[in-house]
Amino acid sequence: MKQKIMPLITIIALFLLGIFMPVILKQYHLNMLTEIIIFALFAVSYNLLLGYAGLLSFGHAMFFGLSAFVTAIAIIHIPGLSLWNVILIGVGAAVIVGFIIGGLLLRHKGSYFALLTLAFNALFYAIATKWHSVTGGDDGLSITRPGLDLGFTSIPLDSLTNFYYLTLVIMGAAIVFCWYFTHTAMGKTVLLMRENEERMKFLGFNTNISRLILFTFTGALAGLAGVFYTLHFQFVSISAISPDMTTAVLLMVFVGGTKKFWGPLLGVFVYIILQNYLSNITDRWPLVIGVIFVLMVLYVPGGLSDVIMNVWQRFFEKKDNNGGKSATAEEV
Amino acid sequence: MSDYLHIQNIHKDFSGLKVLTGVEFKVTEKERHAVIGPNGAGKTTLLNIISGKFKPSSGAILFKGKDISGKPPNVLNHYGLARSFQITNVFQELSVFYNVLAGVRSHHGLRYNFFKMPDHDRNICEKVESILEDVGLVDVKDQPASSLSYGQQRALEIAITLSTDPELILLDEPTAGMTREETNQAIQMIDKVTAGHTLIIIEHDMEVVFSLANIISVLHYGTILVSDTPEKIRNDQRVKDAYLGEG
Numbered sequence A: 001m002k003q004k005i006m007p008l009i010t011i012i013a014l015f016l017l018g019i020f021m022p023v024i025l026k027q028y029h030l031n032m033l034t035e036i037i038i039f040a041l042f043a044v045s046y047n048l049l050l051g052y053a054g055l056l057s058f059g060h061a062m063f064f065g066l067s068a069f070v071t072a073i074a075i076i077h078i079p080g081l082s083l084w085n086v087i088l089i090g091v092g093a094a095v096i097v098g099f100i101i102g103g104l105l106l107r108h109k110g111s112y113f114a115l116l117t118l119a120f121n122a123l124f125y126a127i128a129t130k131w132h133s134v135t136g137g138d139d140g141l142s143i144t145r146p147g148l149d150l151g152f153t154s155i156p157l158d159s160l161t162n163f164y165y166l167t168l169v170i171m172g173a174a175i176v177f178c179w180y181f182t183h184t185a186m187g188k189t190v191l192l193m194r195e196n197e198e199r200m201k202f203l204g205f206n207t208n209i210s211r212l213i214l215f216t217f218t219g220a221l222a223g224l225a226g227v228f229y230t231l232h233f234q235f236v237s238i239s240a241i242s243p244d245m246t247t248a249v250l251l252m253v254f255v256g257g258t259k260k261f262w263g264p265l266l267g268v269f270v271y272i273i274l275q276n277y278l279s280n281i282t283d284r285w286p287l288v289i290g291v292i293f294v295l296m297v298l299y300v301p302g303g304l305s306d307v308i309m310n311v312w313q314r315f316f317e318k319k320d321n322n323g324g325k326s327a328t329a330e331e332v
Numbered sequence B: 001m002s003d004y005l006h007i008q009n010i011h012k013d014f015s016g017l018k019v020l021t022g023v024e025f026k027v028t029e030k031e032r033h034a035v036i037g038p039n040g041a042g043k044t045t046l047l048n049i050i051s052g053k054f055k056p057s058s059g060a061i062l063f064k065g066k067d068i069s070g071k072p073p074n075v076l077n078h079y080g081l082a083r084s085f086q087i088t089n090v091f092q093e094l095s096v097f098y099n100v101l102a103g104v105r106s107h108h109g110l111r112y113n114f115f116k117m118p119d120h121d122r123n124i125c126e127k128v129e130s131i132l133e134d135v136g137l138v139d140v141k142d143q144p145a146s147s148l149s150y151g152q153q154r155a156l157e158i159a160i161t162l163s164t165d166p167e168l169i170l171l172d173e174p175t176a177g178m179t180r181e182e183t184n185q186a187i188q189m190i191d192k193v194t195a196g197h198t199l200i201i202i203e204h205d206m207e208v209v210f211s212l213a214n215i216i217s218v219l220h221y222g223t224i225l226v227s228d229t230p231e232k233i234r235n236d237q238r239v240k241d242a243y244l245g246e247g
């Protein structure tokens, strides 16, 4: 029971902390925090594929970028479009594409799956680059955020603080749902398929359909993050859909660690802060991040969350060292 | 009146290697049917075909009058078939409880649900407990499967097979690798948990076969040599020559 209550308390604590952030932080840092929260959802959705289902995708940015572009295009071409409809259209695009591509990838796992997702991502990137009239090509697209219509009142979102709160609520809710998802029947199904797919078939599970549902679901979540990415920067360029963006999310998740639900959250936090400070110091920041990544793969393959768990166990759970084993089995 | 299960002229080649060459036998409802045969005779291959792991090269499998050959395992499971594996095939990292939970919730239709937590459902948890009780694994239900002894892993293999509440149970050498004593215990348990179901069991241990089965089929060189009651099989000259005489 404690196992399940603890993350919930953590989530609520983080959320309460988040509410006070605009009071504490300067604009520059609040900006960064908004970005962190958006990428947190992107990374969490990626980890549902990588950490939970064991599917290595090199194409997660295609959902993120697609929804980011669809958001900008919709706002530009449909005057008066409400924010809710922008979100609906942006996420809807990711769902449709996720379903179609997921259907084509259904039977593939392992390296074939990784390569095919990379190929699809490259295809989307090429379209975004070449289709200048719609996507703006290398120049990108600029937009202004629509206000938030709540029916009885409407809240302007031009101030960062207001947009920050919207991001906190919606991204936060989506992340909490992802956490909940890992405990549901479908979440467990995905996990058990990684463990022993053949046995799952003999227990009545259609594993291809399960993969398709998961792929579409995680694509939709990445799409939701993509919508907020465009709304946040009020701008989208091809970098949002480039394979580099996939690499970025992979690095974030890896730095934080795939074994714990909160690993990617930590990873995003560290990655974005590091990136911001490094890019102020040197233009070669990707090189530095690359070196850090290589060192991590070599020496801390479990990511930062793993390090924290080890330290925690060493200092706080010294006494019970045989209860540990069953806890791991419970948790997966 | 059609038969419960009719294995009809099943052939199976693996790229030229003819493993099954016209397997034919019938199983009536609630029967306990043993399939015996020497190593490499094709027993597991036959079970793989019945349970949907392989498609037969030709032939049909009529289950309650309907051809089910070539249907995928998950669909056959919904029809009420379940199988165990000769080589233990469980969820090693998961606790014993969660190993059995997977099939029980599948049977309750909780496969792809995005909102319900199966381990919060009382009916499902009680069913898991009762299966674990039947196979004697309640005491270790919170241990990961990988920490179990060999005998306990074999019991878990059967528990998982029972978890979807099948009417037709296929067991592939459930006592393989067990000591005499473990085998006797396992057989008593299997006898109890499969009561009232139809059972097809592949078995090497003759004592087990003769004590458990009502009908025995002898698979030899890819076909069924004879299919009859244990007494008749024991005295059948062809079987003695081909199989029993050997060991």
Ligand SMILES: Nc1ncnc2c1ncn2[C@@H]1O[C@H](COP(=O)(O)OP(=O)(O)OP(=O)(O)O)[C@@H](O)[C@H]1O
Pocket (backbone or CB within 6 Å): B014, B017, B019, B037, B038, B039, B040, B041, B042, B043, B044, B045, B046, B086
């Ligand atoms: N997937 C496969 N591909 C190729 N050949 C196979 C395959 N499965 C089984 N065979 C071959 O088919 C023959 C029968 O194998 P099978 O496993 O069915 O025998 P068995 O009767 O179960 O033997 P045992 O008593 O040792 O379990 C063997 O020669 C085996 O090598």
Ligand SMILES: [Mg+2]
Pocket (backbone or CB within 6 Å): B043, B044, B045, B086
């Ligand atoms: Mg065999």
